[in-house]
Amino acid sequence: MSDASVVLIFAHPYPDRSIASRKLLEAVEDVEGVAVRSLYDLYPTFDIDVPAEQAALRAAQVVVLQHPMYWYSVPSLLKHWFDKVLIRGFAYGPTGKALWGKRCQWVVTTGGDEQAFEPQGMHNRPFSDFVPVVEQTARFCGMHWEDPLVVYGAHRLPEPELARAAGKYRDRLMTLAGQRPTPAREPGGPAPSSASVTTATGRYRPGRAPVRS
Amino acid sequence: MLTSTIIYLAAAVICVPLAKALRLGSVLGYLAAGCIIGPFGLRVVSDPAATLHFAEIGVVLMLFVIGLELELGHLWRLRRAVFGGGLVQLVVCAVPLGLGALALGLPWQAALVAGLALALSSTAVSMQVMGEKNLLPTPVGRSAFALLLFQDIAAIPLLALVPFLGSEATAGVSWAALARVFGTVLLVVLIGRFLTRPVLRLIARTGQREVFSAFTLLLVLGIAELMAGAGISMALGAFLAGVLLAGSEYRHALETDIEPFRGLLMGLFFIAVGMSVDFGLLAREPVNMAVIVLGFQLFKGLSLGAVAWAIGVSRQQRWLLSALLAQGGEFAFVVFGVARSARLLPGDWDARLTLAVALSMALTPVLLILYERWFERCAPTNERQPDEIVDASAQVIIAGFGRFGQIVGRLLFASGIKATVLDHDPDRIESLRKFGFEVHYGDATRLDLLRAAGAERARLLVLAIDDPDTSMQLVEAVQEHFPKLAIVARARDVSHWQRLRSRGLRVVERETFESAMLIGRKALEVLGVRPYEARERADLFRTHNVQTLESMLSRWENEAERTNLARSAREQLEQQMRQDRADVERHTGRGWSAQEEDARAPATAK
Numbered sequence: 001m002s003d004a005s006v007v008l009i010f011a012h013p014y015p016d017r018s019i020a021s022r023k024l025l026e027a028v029e030d031v032e033g034v035a036v037r038s039l040y041d042l043y044p045t046f047d048i049d050v051p052a053e054q055a056a057l058r059a060a061q062v063v064v065l066q067h068p069m070y071w072y073s074v075p076s077l078l079k080h081w082f083d084k085v086l087i088r089g090f091a092y093g094p095t096g097k098a099l100w101g102k103r104c105q106w107v108v109t110t111g112g113d114e115q116a117f118e119p120q121g122m123h124n125r126p127f128s129d130f131v132p133v134v135e136q137t138a139r140f141c142g143m144h145w146e147d148p149l150v151v152y153g154a155h156r157l158p159e160p161e162l163a164r165a166a167g168k169y170r171d172r173l174m175t176l177a178g179q180r181p182t183p184a185r186e187p188g189g190p191a192p193s194s195a196s197v198t199t200a201t202g203r204y205r206p207g208r209a210p211v212r213s
Numbered sequence: 214m215l216t217s218t219i220i221y222l223a224a225a226v227i228c229v230p231l232a233k234a235l236r237l238g239s240v241l242g243y244l245a246a247g248c249i250i251g252p253f254g255l256r257v258v259s260d261p262a263a264t265l266h267f268a269e270i271g272v273v274l275m276l277f278v279i280g281l282e283l284e285l286g287h288l289w290r291l292r293r294a295v296f297g298g299g300l301v302q303l304v305v306c307a308v309p310l311g312l313g314a315l316a317l318g319l320p321w322q323a324a325l326v327a328g329l330a331l332a333l334s335s336t337a338v339s340m341q342v343m344g345e346k347n348l349l350p351t352p353v354g355r356s357a358f359a360l361l362l363f364q365d366i367a368a369i370p371l372l373a374l375v376p377f378l379g380s381e382a383t384a385g386v387s388w389a390a391l392a393r394v395f396g397t398v399l400l401v402v403l404i405g406r407f408l409t410r411p412v413l414r415l416i417a418r419t420g421q422r423e424v425f426s427a428f429t430l431l432l433v434l435g436i437a438e439l440m441a442g443a444g445i446s447m448a449l450g451a452f453l454a455g456v457l458l459a460g461s462e463y464r465h466a467l468e469t470d471i472e473p474f475r476g477l478l479m480g481l482f483f484i485a486v487g488m489s490v491d492f493g494l495l496a497r498e499p500v501n502m503a504v505i506v507l508g509f510q511l512f513k514g515l516s517l518g519a520v521a522w523a524i525g526v527s528r529q530q531r532w533l534l535s536a537l538l539a540q541g542g543e544f545a546f547v548v549f550g551v552a553r554s555a556r557l558l559p560g561d562w563d564a565r566l567t568l569a570v571a572l573s574m575a576l577t578p579v580l581l582i583l584y585e586r587w588f589e590r591c592a593p594t595n596e597r598q599p600d601e602i603v604d605a606s607a608q609v610i611i612a613g614f615g616r617f618g619q620i621v622g623r624l625l626f627a628s629g630i631k632a633t634v635l636d637h638d639p640d641r642i643e644s645l646r647k648f649g650f651e652v653h654y655g656d657a658t659r660l661d662l663l664r665a666a667g668a669e670r671a672r673l674l675v676l677a678i679d680d681p682d683t684s685m686q687l688v689e690a691v692q693e694h695f696p697k698l699a700i701v702a703r704a705r706d707v708s709h710w711q712r713l714r715s716r717g718l719r720v721v722e723r724e725t726f727e728s729a730m731l732i733g734r735k736a737l738e739v740l741g742v743r744p745y746e747a748r749e750r751a752d753l754f755r756t757h758n759v760q761t762l763e764s765m766l767s768r769w770e771n772e773a774e775r776t777n778l779a780r781s782a783r784e785q786l787e788q789q790m791r792q793d794r795a796d797v798e799r800h801t802g803r804g805w806s807a808q809e810e811d812a813r814a815p816a817t818a819k
Contacts, residue, residue, distance in 0.1 A: 041743060044746075044748040
């Protein structure tokens with residue numbers, strides 16, 4: 001089982017009050033090789049530790065960006081993270097090859113359902129119109145752009161549908177991590193080795209505030 | 214009268230800048246000016262003794278100013294340094310000097326007087342030199358000052374002792390004289406404590422600046438004369454008066470008024486010393502005088518080195534103390550004068566010793582230059598430190614460099630911004646100088662200090678003084694004299710914040726507020742609130758809190774309201790807490806619910 005380590009950049013200001021985002025995250029955080037970095041927990045005052053973020057990116061082969069869509073874009077802290085972390089000499093420019101060849105998986109939740117993203121819908125445009133900014137950001141850094149995973153109408157999604165989306169997310173991540181897609185853990189079944197679960201500072205743990213060193 | 218004044222002024226104006234340009238210091242310049250115009254030079258002015266006597270007022274004024282800076286409490290803390298260290302210095306220096314005099318053939322009574330008199334140093338010379346070199350706030354400067362203070366006190370019994378030892382023993386210390394001494398000191402204390410302030414207030418109210426100046430001079434000279442009449446050192450009397458007025462609201466005004474007189478008269482004093490150098494005697498007995506002066510300086514210098522060790526001066530600076538205090542003092546002139554009239558000193562000895570003292574004063578700047586040369590060679594790491602200070606055209610002045618100001622200063626320093634620091638803690642100042650800060654010792658509310666710190670050119674004053682009253686004084690002084698200087702202020706508490714804001718300051722922060730907010734956030738986090746949310750709650754709390762303060766400001770400015778507010782402080786707190794709660798709940802309770810979030814941002818999911 002070859003494993004590619006995955007860094008999951010999670011940007012949600014209020015994860016405790018979210019419905020879909022938390023479920024989705026819980027579905028993947030125990031996947032082997034996944035390290036979650038919850039930006040709003042790590043940097044409540046937006047003072048991003050750039051070297052730490054860059055080191056986490058360097059160590060991973062897959063970069064996952066998971067966040068709710070805010071005003072057709074990323075939450076402000078994630079945008080700030082782009083500005084501060086993906087800098088010349090690291091992410092682009094003659095010597096900026098740190099992300100070169102890595103895979104980028106965008107996982108985004110939106111309040112509007114699929115009909116809202118139709119020419120006659122609430123947002124007047126198809127969802128694909130809102131993809132290019134993040135996509136080009138990844139491509140400019142030399143990353144392979146994976147098909148985005150979009151969860152529509154996330155906050156009123158019925159439980160089974162949400163579970164299905166979560167399963168899809170998990171499968172996708174396991175594939176990216178170089179592991180066979182496996183069904184969700186069954187009671188009594190072999191639990192994923194806890195030794196390989198990254199416990200970086202700020203790793204998302206439901207119901208508990210992470211401790212920053 | 215007018216011609217001699219013109220001669221003195223011209224001599225000073227020519228010689229002092231010249232000496233300064235040659236890096237010899239102003240004292241040497243004045244002394245040279247005195248030598249040139251004196252009876253052994255161009256002979257344009259005669260009677261150096263009269264000039265010297267008159268110019269001693271400069272020393273008196275200087276000690277008054279020093280006294281103004283020392284409050285009684287501060288003086289009390291110096292008691293060990295003054296009486297312990299001072300006594301050690303006097304004994305350790307007087308014994309070898311007296312033995313030396315004995316070896317030169319003086320009778321024991323004369324040797325005793327000579328030893329004690331030569332052990333005294335010149336307050337005028339060393340204080341001037343220390344002031345110029347900014348040494349007063351350093352540990353060695355403080356030690357030197359304490360020793361000088363003790364010498365001023367010790368001079369009184371010494372002068373009383375001389376007639377006893379003389380061959381024509383006149384009546385010594387009578388009970389009446391003793392009673393007069395104590396009576397006079399008591400009178401000065403009473404005047405300084407109870408009479409001066411109401412009179413100053415009365416005069417200040419007339420708004421006649423020159424009358425205020427006149428009264429200041431009258432006060433100092435009057436007290437000096439009163440003390441002299443009782444046989445006490447004039448300088449000591451003035452010092453006492455200064456200490457008694459140190460706590461008064463007129464301290465700064467007094468100081469500003471005295472300052473130019475002090476400077477001019479001190480200059481005159483040094484000129485007079487230069488004039489009194491008896492070059493005739495020097496020409497007649499060059500070998501004799503060389504032995505006396507060099508022996509005097511060597512014995513005293515070495516003894517002072519030992520004293521410096523005994524009173525705990527750091528190793529590097531022991532010889533600095535020695536160089537600072539090795540000279541003979543102006544008291545020696547008086548003592549030798551009295552000794553001559555008491556027929557205590559045989560033959561030419563009073564002239565020789567007087568000359569030796571004058572020459573030793575001239576040697577002080579030379580010794581310091583030698584010390585600096587030697588020290589520079591021994592400690593090359595400190596070589597560049599003076600240069601960095603000199604060219605400091607700092608844009609920022611930080612007043613107060615305690616726990617608070619330090620953080621501000623370090624942040625600025627880390628950002629490559631040079632700041633000039635005003636503080637009154639000598640130890641802190643020492644270490645700051647090492648990092649190239651320009652540091653001025655003393656009370657930041659002093660105008661001359663602010664000016665020296667470059668308040669006219671600076672862009673910003675960081676007001677980090679902890680004491681609200683001092684802080685307000687500084688604000689008033691800056692607003693009056695340097696209206697262009699922007700102020701960023703630290704407030705001790707809400708009422709200090711109100712006072713600063715009502716003076717029109719825009720940037721005022723309460724010193725504990727932000728750190729308490731941070732602790733509050735951490736507490737919320739430990740209780741399970743997400744960091745970002747804890748931060749938002751804190752931000753919300755801050756906004757609301759500041760709004761409340763701002764709205765109270767206009768009411769606070771109305772004095773009647775203020776007393777009303779003060780009375781109901783507890784009630785206020787309770788009301789404020791209820792309001793805080795309501796505010797935070799309104800925004801964080803159901804307020805952040807999914808529906809509202811969605812209404813705000815349609816593309817959002819929870």
